[in-house]
Amino acid sequence: SAVISQKPSRDICQRGTSLTIQCQVDSQVTMMFWYRQQPGQSLTLIATANQGSEATYESGFVIDKFPISRPNLTFSTLTVSNMSPEDSSIYLCSVELRVGDTQYFGPGTRLTVL
Amino acid sequence: GENVEQHPSTLSVQEGDSAVIKCTYSDSASNYFPWYKQELGKRPQLIIDIRSNVGEKKDQRIAVTLNKTAKHFSLHITETQPEDSAVYFCAVTGGFKTIFGAGTRLFVKA
Numbered sequence A: 001s002a003v004i005s006q007k008p009s010r011d012i013c014q015r016g017t018s019l020t021i022q023c024q025v026d027s028q029v030t031m032m033f034w035y036r037q038q039p040g041q042s043l044t045l046i047a048t049a050n051q052g053s054e055a056t057y058e059s060g061f062v063i064d065k066f067p068i069s070r071p072n073l074t075f076s077t078l079t080v081s082n083m084s085p086e087d088s089s090i091y092l093c094s095v096e097l098r099v100g101d102t103q104y105f106g107p108g109t110r111l112t113v114l
Numbered sequence B: 001g002e003n004v005e006q007h008p009s010t011l012s013v014q015e016g017d018s019a020v021i022k023c024t025y026s027d028s029a030s031n032y033f034p035w036y037k038q039e040l041g042k043r044p045q046l047i048i049d050i051r052s053n054v055g056e057k058k059d060q061r062i063a064v065t066l067n068k069t070a071k072h073f074s075l076h077i078t079e080t081q082p083e084d085s086a087v088y089f090c091a092v093t094g095g096f097k098t099i100f101g102a103g104t105r106l107f108v109k110a
Helices: none
Strands: A004-007 A010-013 A019-025 A031-037 A044-049 A068-072 A075-080 A089-096 A103-105 A109-113 B004-007 B010-014 B019-025 B032-038 B045-051 B056-059 B062-067 B072-077 B086-094 B097-100 B104-109
Touching: A004 A089, A019 A031, A019 A089, A031 A075, A044 A068, A044 A075, A075 A089, A103 B045, B004 B086, B010 B019, B019 B086, B019 B104, B032 B062, B045 B056, B045 B062, B072 B086
Parallel strands: A010 A109, B010 B104
Antiparallel strands: A004 A019, A019 A075, A031 A044, A031 A089, A068 A075, A089 A103, A089 A109, B004 B019, B019 B072, B032 B045, B032 B086, B056 B062, B062 B072, B086 B097, B086 B104
């Protein structure tokens, strides 16, 4: 398995501002992902964070709104830009120790936008 | 692309009864089928998984069955306990992408 931490665990932000969420893994992993989970809903993949190259975004998510960094194999950040109340959600990072295998999730960041 | 449907969305059982949750998928190339449990306020965690070359897998009170021909797989929980109350997500992986089902909220009544 993998030990994954996220910072911050929660935040309350004003609309129009940006928040950067950090994800740290205790071992080097190839695959890292960012998900959004709205209250009572399933997990929606935002993007795959690629080390050394631009992230791969899913339909409906764009780099200008959700810029992602992946400077090495143990760390990634997701920024939620120009926030609106609709961005209020839980954001989770996850990793795969092997491609196409089990995903291990971070504890999540609960974001509230006022 | 892959489409995953999960049923039921809510399931309420009496303690000691069995619970069954079913997922169907569309891409016959999918080859890995995990189940995750998410307790309130916690992260999703793997409880059992099955790969495409196996028809059934069991771990104590939890089992998963896979029918590749029909493209469906099911989670079976026997002798349910109140601590089994949670949201359960099926997932389907083929290649680089994992698609999650919509989730089933399981209530186990003591």
